[in-house]
Amino acid sequence: MLIDHINIVCSDLDASIAFYEMLGFETVHRDVLEGAWISDIVGLPGVKGEYAKLLFPDTETALELMQYYRPAGGKDTDMSKPNQLGLRHMAFRVEDIEVLVAKLRSKDVTFFSDIQEYKPTNKKLVYFLGPDGEILEFAQYG
Numbered sequence: 001m002l003i004d005h006i007n008i009v010c011s012d013l014d015a016s017i018a019f020y021e022m023l024g025f026e027t028v029h030r031d032v033l034e035g036a037w038i039s040d041i042v043g044l045p046g047v048k049g050e051y052a053k054l055l056f057p058d059t060e061t062a063l064e065l066m067q068y069y070r071p072a073g074g075k076d077t078d079m080s081k082p083n084q085l086g087l088r089h090m091a092f093r094v095e096d097i098e099v100l101v102a103k104l105r106s107k108d109v110t111f112f113s114d115i116q117e118y119k120p121t122n123k124k125l126v127y128f129l130g131p132d133g134e135i136l137e138f139a140q141y142g
Helices: 013-022 036-042 097-105
Strands: 005-009 026-034 048-055 062-070 089-093 116-118 123-129 135-141
Touching: 013 026, 013 048, 013 062, 097 123, 097 135
Parallel strands: 005 062, 089 135
Antiparallel strands: 026 048, 048 062, 116 123, 123 135
């Protein structure tokens, strides 16, 4: 079994695409989704939305960004807290965490802290927020 994709519902598809492209993803497909088939899949009547499929070079697991136009969703005010139940964050293994953190800080991305080190696995890591408050992590080993 392999992970096919990870889906993030966003409030502004264009802004989210720009953010993830800044991290190195490439947009490979974009489409409007509506009709009975998508409403049946997600269990919401009258769905209309737009999604983009992004890939990181040389990988197969996709990141799917979805903006719902109808019915509009709401934002969970606790979504950006790491102790809430459910899927909490997505981590990216990186080669040069310091360079990436400096790049994102210059774009006013919100970080939880400075880069931390978890000595038992010789891992440097840092949490930060995506454009809709989704928790993301950079992890560097070695």
